[in-house]
Every structure is written in C-alpha cells, then in structure tokens.
Amino acid sequence: MKEFTSFDVAAVVRELKGAIIDSRVSNVYQLDSKTLLIKLHKPDKPAFGLILESSKRLHLTSYIVEKPIVPPAFCMALRKYLRNGFLKNVEQYEFERVVIFSFKTKAGELELVLELFGEGNIILIDGKGKIVQALTYKRMRDRSILRGEIFAFAPSGGKNPLKVSKEDLLKELKNLGDVEIVRALTRCLSIGGTYSEEILLRAGIDKTKLCNMLSEVEVNIIYDNLQILLSQVLTGKLEPCIVLDESGGFMDVVPFRLKRYERLECKFFSSFNGALDEFYIQIGTVEKATANLEVDKLTREAERLKRIMESQKKTFAEAEADVLKNKKIGDMIYAHAGELQVLLDKFWIAKKNGKDWNTIVSEILAEKRSGLKPSVFFESLDVKSLIIYVKIDGLSFGLDLHGRLYDDAGRYYERSKRAKQKMNGAKASLDETCKKLAEIEAKIKQAETLTYAKPNEVAKELAKRKIKGKQWFEKFRWFTSSDGFLIVAGKDAVSNEVLIKKYTSADDIVFHADVTGAPFVIIKTGGKKPSEQCIREAGEFAAAFSRAWREGFASTDVYWIKPDQLSKGAPSGEHVPHGAFVVSGKRNWLRGVPLKVAVGITATKDESKIKFIGGPADAVKAKTNVYVIIVPGNLTGKELLRHVLKAVSKKTSKEKQKELLKTSVEEIREFIPYNTGKILGE
Numbered sequence: 001m002k003e004f005t006s007f008d009v010a011a012v013v014r015e016l017k018g019a020i021i022d023s024r025v026s027n028v029y030q031l032d033s034k035t036l037l038i039k040l041h042k043p044d045k046p047a048f049g050l051i052l053e054s055s056k057r058l059h060l061t062s063y064i065v066e067k068p069i070v071p072p073a074f075c076m077a078l079r080k081y082l083r084n085g086f087l088k089n090v091e092q093y094e095f096e097r098v099v100i101f102s103f104k105t106k107a108g109e110l111e112l113v114l115e116l117f118g119e120g121n122i123i124l125i126d127g128k129g130k131i132v133q134a135l136t137y138k139r140m141r142d143r144s145i146l147r148g149e150i151f152a153f154a155p156s157g158g159k160n161p162l163k164v165s166k167e168d169l170l171k172e173l174k175n176l177g178d179v180e181i182v183r184a185l186t187r188c189l190s191i192g193g194t195y196s197e198e199i200l201l202r203a204g205i206d207k208t209k210l211c212n213m214l215s216e217v218e219v220n221i222i223y224d225n226l227q228i229l230l231s232q233v234l235t236g237k238l239e240p241c242i243v244l245d246e247s248g249g250f251m252d253v254v255p256f257r258l259k260r261y262e263r264l265e266c267k268f269f270s271s272f273n274g275a276l277d278e279f280y281i282q283i284g285t286v287e288k289a290t291a292n293l294e295v296d297k298l299t300r301e302a303e304r305l306k307r308i309m310e311s312q313k314k315t316f317a318e319a320e321a322d323v324l325k326n327k328k329i330g331d332m333i334y335a336h337a338g339e340l341q342v343l344l345d346k347f348w349i350a351k352k353n354g355k356d357w358n359t360i361v362s363e364i365l366a367e368k369r370s371g372l373k374p375s376v377f378f379e380s381l382d383v384k385s386l387i388i389y390v391k392i393d394g395l396s397f398g399l400d401l402h403g404r405l406y407d408d409a410g411r412y413y414e415r416s417k418r419a420k421q422k423m424n425g426a427k428a429s430l431d432e433t434c435k436k437l438a439e440i441e442a443k444i445k446q447a448e449t450l451t452y453a454k455p456n457e458v459a460k461e462l463a464k465r466k467i468k469g470k471q472w473f474e475k476f477r478w479f480t481s482s483d484g485f486l487i488v489a490g491k492d493a494v495s496n497e498v499l500i501k502k503y504t505s506a507d508d509i510v511f512h513a514d515v516t517g518a519p520f521v522i523i524k525t526g527g528k529k530p531s532e533q534c535i536r537e538a539g540e541f542a543a544a545f546s547r548a549w550r551e552g553f554a555s556t557d558v559y560w561i562k563p564d565q566l567s568k569g570a571p572s573g574e575h576v577p578h579g580a581f582v583v584s585g586k587r588n589w590l591r592g593v594p595l596k597v598a599v600g601i602t603a604t605k606d607e608s609k610i611k612f613i614g615g616p617a618d619a620v621k622a623k624t625n626v627y628v629i630i631v632p633g634n635l636t637g638k639e640l641l642r643h644v645l646k647a648v649s650k651k652t653s654k655e656k657q658k659e660l661l662k663t664s665v666e667e668i669r670e671f672i673p674y675n676t677g678k679i680l681g682e
Contacts, residue, residue, distance in 0.1 A: 004057060004116045005192040006095050006161075010233045011240075011255035011272045012058050013092045013099060019060065019273075020048055021089065025082045025103070029067045030075035034135070036122060037065060040087060043494075046470050051277075052112075054135055055120025058099060059276035074122075077133040081107050081124060093153060094160050096190065113151070125151045158190035161226060162234075169226075170219045173211045181214065182207035185222070194260075199225045201259045232256050240275040241266040253279040298444045305437040312433060316426035322419035326412045329397045333409040336392060339374035341405050346375075347388065348401070357383050472503060477519070477545060477670065479615030481534040482622035485526075487615075489545055490519040493579025500581060504563045509535070511542040512583075513593075514557040518546035520581075522563075533618065535560065539590040540616040544597045549673040552632045555594045559587035596680065599644055599671045600627025601652070601660070610659060614671025626651045633678025640677060641665035647679050 023040035026047065030036055034055065040048040049061045071079070085105030093100055097116040102109070109127040114120075122135040123145060134145050143152040159168065172188040173181070185196040200207045202225040205218055232238070233255055243252040244265045251264070255272045269275040333340065343364075350360040360381075367375035377390040386401040399408050476499060477489040488503070490496035496519060504510065504522050509530065511521040521542040523530050530538075539558040543549075548556040566581040576582055598620035601610050613620055620627045628647045635643060642665055649660040669675060 003055075003192070004097055005195055006092075006097055006190065007192075007195055007229065007233050008255060008272075008276075009058070009092050009097055009099060009116065010095065011238055012276070013090055014234070014236055015271055015273050016050075016060070016090045020050065020087055023048060023087050025085050025087065028075055028078045028082055029065075030072050031065060031067065034120065036075070036078070037061070037067070038082075051280075052114050052122060053120075054114065054122050055116060055118060057276060057280060058114060058116065059280070060273040061277045061281075062274070063277065063281050074133060074135055078112075078124065081105060081110055081132065082112070085110070094156060095162050096153075096156060098153065115154070117154070121145060123151060156190065158188045161189045161191060161230060164189065166220060166223045169223050170216060173214060173219060176211045178210045178212055180207065181205065181209050181211055181222075184211050189226075194258075195229065198258050198260055199229065202228070238272055240269045240272040242269070242275055242279050250279055250282050298440055302437060302440045302444065305433055305440065309430065309433050309437065312426055312430040316423060316430055319419050319423035319426055323416050323423055325395075326416035326419060328395060330409045330412040330416065332392050332395060332397070333399075333405060333412065336374075336377070337405060339377065340390065340399065343374040343377060343390070344388065344399065344401060344405065347381075357381060473524075477541075479541065479613070479619050481523075481530070481537050482619050483531050483534055485528075485530050485534050486524040487521060487534075487538050487541060488524065489521040489541055490579070493577070496520050496579035500563070500566060506563055508563055509538070509560050510563055510566065511538050511558055511560045513542050513546035513548060514559060515546050515548050518542065518548075521545075536590070536593075537616040537619050539593045540596070543593040544595050544616075545673045549595050549632050550676065553595055554632070555592045558590045558593045560590070561585065561587055596629055596631045597671060597673065598627045598629050599648065599668050600624040601648060601656075610656065610663070612667050612671070614668070629680040630672055630677045631680050633676065635678050636676045638665055640672065640675065641668055643679065644668055644672070 020040050020042075023042045025038060026041050027039045028036060029039070035051065035053040038050040038052065040050060042048075049063075049065070051057065051059055051061050051065075082103055082105060085103045085107075087101060088104050089100075089102040091100050091102075092098065093113075099114045099116070101112040101114070103112065107126075110132070111125045113123045113125060115122070119136070123131060124133040126132050129150050131145060131147055131149055131151050133147070136145065137147065138145055142155050145151075159172065164172075169188075173184055176184045176188070179187075182193065182196050182200060185191065185199065186193050189196075197207055199222055203218070203221045205214075205222065237256070239256045241254060241257065242250055243254065243258075243261045244267060245251040246264075248265075252261070253275050254261070257266065269278065346364065347360055350363065351357075355363075364375050364378050368378055377392055379389040379391045379396060381388050382398075387398040388401055389396060389398050397412070399405065473486060473488045476495055477491055479487055481487055488499060490499045499522065500510070500520055505524070507525050507527050509523040509525060511523075512518055519542065521538055523534060523538050539560070542558045543556050546556060561583060565583055565585045567584065568576050568581060570576045570582055596617055597614060598617040599612065599614045600620045600623070601612055602624045603610060613623060617627075617629050626648060628644060628651075630644065633640075645660065645663070645665055645668065649657045652660060
C-alpha cells in the first residue's frame with residue numbers, strides 16, 4: 001500500500017469514532033521524524049495506541065513499539081498541551097486525506113490535524129484557529145504553516161465526491177475533453193488511482209476511454225458506482241482485508257473487497273484498523289528481513305569510509321605535528337634571540353667587508369668546530385634565497401637574512417596557527433566519517449542478524465510484541481485460589497462500584513474486611529460451591545488489602561455475604577458514598593484473619609519467561625515452591641520491592657537469579673498492599 005486514499009481515511013475515521021471518542025490522553029510518543037503514538041484510555045477498557053504517521057497512515061495498534069529515550073521537542077510540546085486532555089471528536093475534512101482530532105484540555109479546545117497527502121504534516125491548532133505547534137514549518141505559495149498564524153487547509157485537488165451531483169460530474173468530465181477517464185476521475189474527485197480504476201471496473205468502462213467519448217448513460221453508471229463505494233464506507237459495511245500476492249506476501253490493505261483484486265487471495269479482519277496494523281507491522285518486518293540485500297552495498301561503503309578515515313587520520317597527524325613544530329620554533333627564536341641575532345650580524349658584517357658567501361660560510365663553520373657560540377647553531381646557507389639554516393636542541397629551521405629576527409618568529413607562529421585550523425578541520429571531518437562508519441556498521445550488523453533469522457523466528461518476535469487483550473478481571477486485583485476459583489478485588493472506590501454492579505453474579509460470594517477503607521472481594525463461583533480453603537483464601541485477600549495492613553494490624557475480622565444482600569438504599573437523610581454499599585441480613589464471619597500475602601515466580605507456558613504471581617500464601621504455594629511471605633512492616637517503596645525480589649531470587653538457580661535480578665521491581669508492586677511491609681521471619 002503506497003499511500004492512504006480518501007476512502008481509507010473515511011473507513012478508519014468511522015471506526016475510530018466508535019472506539020476512542022471521550023478517551024483520555026495518557027501520553028504522547030514520537031517514534032521517528034514523522035510518526036506519533038498517542039496512548040488513550042477509557043474507563044473499564046484497555047488502553048488504545050493510536051499511530052499517526054504524516055503522509056502515510058493512521059490506525060490503532062495492538063503492538064508494543066520501541067519508543068525513543070529522549071522525546072523530540074515536538075513530542076514534548078504535544079505532551080504539554082494534550083496530556084490528560086480528552087479526545088472529543090475525530091473527523092475527515094471534506095473527504096480529503098486530512099483528519100482532525102478535537103481535544104478538550106486544560107489549555108482549552110485544541111485540534112490536531114493530520115495531513116496524509118504529499119510530504120504530510122501534523123499540526124496543533126488552538127481554539128482561535130492559530131497554529132500552536134507543527135511537525136514541519138514551511139512557507140508555501142497557497143498557505144504557510146508557521147507558529148502563531150491562522151491555520152488554513154491545503155486547497156482541494158478536486159470536488160468533494162460526497163457533494164458532487166450527476167450534473168456536476170458530467171460537466172466536469174466533458175470539460176476535460178481528450179483526457180483518459182481514469183485520470184479525469186482521479187483529478188476531479190481526488191479519490192486516487194486505485195478507486196478510480198475500481199469504479200470503472202464495476203461500471204464496465206475502459207479506463208483509457210477519453211472523456212469526450214463518454215455518453216451521458218456511461219457517466220450516470222460511473223456516478224452510481226461511486227455512490228455505492230461511498231455508501232459502503234460511510235455506513236460501515238466493510239470487509240477489511242489484506243490482499244496477498246501469488247507468493248503469499250502482503251500486497252495491499254483495503255476496507256472492503258475490490259473487483260481489481262477478485263482473483264487474489266485475501267486475509268480478512270474484524271476491523272480496518274486491525275488490518276492496517278497487521279499490514280504495516282508485517283511490511284516493516286519484511287523490509288528489515290530483506291535488509292541483507294543491502295549488505296554488499298553497505299560493506300563497500302564501509303570500506304570506502306575506512307580508506308577516507310586513514311587519509312584523514314594522516315592529515316590530522318601531520319597538521320598536529322606542524323602545530324607543535326612551528327610553535328616550538330617560534331618559542332626557540334625568542335628564547336635564543338640574542339645569540340641568533342649575533343649570528344645573523346656576523347654574516348652581514350663579513351659581507352660588508354667584501355667577503356663572498358662561501359668564505360663567510362667557511363669561517364662560520366670553523367668557529368662551529370671550535371665550539372664558539374652562536375656559530376654552533378649554524379647548519380647551512382641557501383645563497384640563492386639568502387636563508388640561513390640553524391639547529392637548536394635537535395630542531396632545524398630557517399631564518400631570513402633579509403628580514404628581522406622577530407618577523408621570522410611571527411611567521412612560524414602564523415604557520416602554527418594555520419596548521420591548527422587545518423588540524424581542527426581534519427578532526428571535524430574525521431569525526432563525521434567515524435559517525436557515518438558507525439551508522440553503516442550498525443546497519444550491516446542488523447542486516448546480517450536478520451539474514452540468519454528464520455521466518456518462524458520473525459513471527460515469534462512479532463508475537464512477543466503483540467499486546468495481548470486483557471481479561472476483564474485484570475483491571476482489578478485478582479488471583480486464582482488453590483482449587484482454581486477466580487477471586488477478584490476492587491482497587492479503589494470506583495473499581496469497587498464497578499466490580500459489584502457490573503461483574504458480580506447472583507451465585508458469587510462477596511467478602512469485606514470489618515474496617516473502614518477496604519475493598520470488596522468476590523469469588524466467581526460459576527455456579528459451583530467453593531471449598532472452605534477457597535473461602536479462607538478470599539478472606540485473607542480481603543483482610544490484606546484493607547486499611548488494617550497500613551495500620552500495622554496482625555489480623556482483622558472479615559465477613560462474607562451474597563450479592564443480593566448489598567444495596568445502595570440508605571436510611572432517610574443518609575448518603576451511601578461511591579464504592580460503598582449497605583449490607584442487610586446475616587453476615588458470615590471469619591474471625592482473626594491473619595494479614596499476610598505471598599509473592600512467588602512461575603514460568604510462562606512456553607517457559608520462555610519468568611512470571612510473578614501473588615496472593616494468599618496457600619494459593620501461591622499451590623502454584624510454586626519459590627515464594628516469600630510478606631506481613632505488615634516498616635519497609636516501604638522500592639526498598640521493600642528490591643528486598644522481596646532479592647529474597648525470591650535466592651530461592652532459585654544461579655541462572656534464574658541473574659534473570660530475576662535484571663527484572664523491574666515494578667512487576668511485583670501490585671502484589672504488596674500499600675507497598676509497605678516486611679518479609680516474614682526477617
């Protein structure tokens with residue numbers, strides 16, 4: 001699928017309206033230069049991950065995606081404005097490839113505009129229509145995307161197919177004359193080549209037929225088939241599917257079956273969002289898996305960069321040596337200025353006395369052999385250029401007999417300065433080449449890794465990234481009893497209310513600790529009679545997560561009742577708060593229930609990963625022999641969590657110890673009441 005069409009946008013938006021309206025923005029992530037992931041939450045529902053990629057795609061995702069450690073500036077700006085805001089509407093603009101998300105936030109009414117045409121863009125607009133932030137800022141002939149300016153939509157490429165009449169379509173096509181009908185439809189309705197061809201296929205009209213050759217009847221047939229497609233997408237009569245090529249690879253993804261693909265196999269989905277999600281994640285994986293085709297090209301580029309690096313290293317080393325050498329010569333001239341000036345004067349005095357240069361050089365060399373200063377510095381004379389070469393402390397350099405000594409020192413300092421500039425330039429070039437080489441080598445490593453990855457391994461990797469849909473009870477605290485009953489507890493007033501009103505059946509059993517500030521706990525009996533052991537475990541769960549734990553009690557009383565003994569009816573003049581219920585009739589008591597919980601580990605079904613479990617001690621013991629028991633105590637926060645993790649790891653093999661100690665302590669936080677306590681026996 002090379003691009004989103006206006007039909008694709010309409011289908012996605014229709015599904016999104018039913019799924020994410022009135023959800024809260026919990027966070028915003030920027031996955032790359034063009035892609036956003038917006039995390040959305042609705043009460044009593046799993047989180048939504050909404051992908052927005054400018055110029056390319058829009059859909060919900062059920063996969064875990066890699067997020068950058070440091071969010072870019074655009075992402076931070078969106079977090080500032082949108083986080084904790086509510087998504088109030090999502091709509092397609094004029095059947096164009098433009099989607100508008102409307103938010104209600106602390107900053108007021110805001111809109112996020114996603115453009116899926118051309119290079120695309122994502123733009124945040126305030127309630128007055130001004131641009132607050134944009135993924136890409138630019139000036140254009142017909143509009144500008146600049147901060148603070150009034151936002152304007154891009155001029156339409158054609159008429160809105162939802163508003164065009166038969167007469168309008170006939171007039172538009174006749175005006176286009178000798179243009180092929182497939183091109184004309186694409187141009188005047190902006191519906192893309194795929195759907196222009198689909199309409200003509202369904203109408204039975206040759207796509208290459210010229211507009212001025214069309215009869216009015218043919219235009220009517222074209223119009224009728226356009227309306228059929230529009231009706232399908234707008235009424236939600238979708239058949240979302242991924243179109244497979246002859247080898248079984250993903251070829252396209254469409255909201256309903258197209259005549260152009262009738263001879264190809266299709267993989268159907270329950271939603272268009274689901275089809276898009278699967279299509280793009282698989283296409284991305286295939287692109288990575290075929291990256292090995294670029295290995296040779298990347299290797300050649302790496303070799304070229306290595307050769308450049310060697311040359312740059314040599315240039316840098318030479319420049320660095322020149323910097324030191326010329327500065328040292330300048331310093332040497334100043335350090336021996338008096339002696340060097342005497343040597344230069346000897347040459348000119350002898351010359352004035354009528355001696356030739358060869359004679360003067362012979363006399364100076366004789367003095368050098370006698371060890372007379374400053375003649376010992378003398379090395380040679382270039383008669384043609386009148387440069388005298390001297391050597392001091394093993395360093396040879398030339399002095400101009402025509403010039404002044406300090407001018408010579410200045411020239412060497414200047415050479416040192418120029419060499420330093422050259423050295424800095426060489427260093428910058430070398431660093432850039434090193435960076436490019438590192439990127440190329442990383443790509444080569446990734447490509448080579450994927451080359452050896454078998455298809456089923458790729459599938460396994462995708463399966464790991466798939467976010468598994470949560471069961472209803474996973475939104476609460478829960479465990480399974482030692483004899484297999486599901487036991488669920490509320491977390492707060494809201495979840496208490498929901499648990500009793502929505503998820504409690506007539507044959508379930510309800511528990512509550514005899515203290516203010518305790519969750520309701522239910523045994524989901526499924527029509528079966530729970531054992532005394534199960535009732536005791538549910539009572540321990542109710543006691544442990546009550547306020548008695550926070551107060552440091554060793555035990556507390558718990559009662560259990562049937563659901564029909566709970567009501568919201570309060571005596572006249574009294575009020576039953578949210579999450580609380582009035583209990584009538586007989587209560588069945590469990591006296592002196594000890595406050596304790598256990599945390600342990602088990603392996604997943606395929607034994608590929610360690611899984612933490614928690615709950616009453618007997619329930620955990622029934623599932624694992626690797627566990628610790630926790631009771632009320634003074635340890636809190638991460639100190640307690642690390643203590644528990646370390647204690648559990650000590651009861652495992654050395655291999656598992658290493659794996660366990662690498663896991664996040666956050667994985668066990670939910671199992672420990674109030675995140676306070678101590679390990680029993682310590």
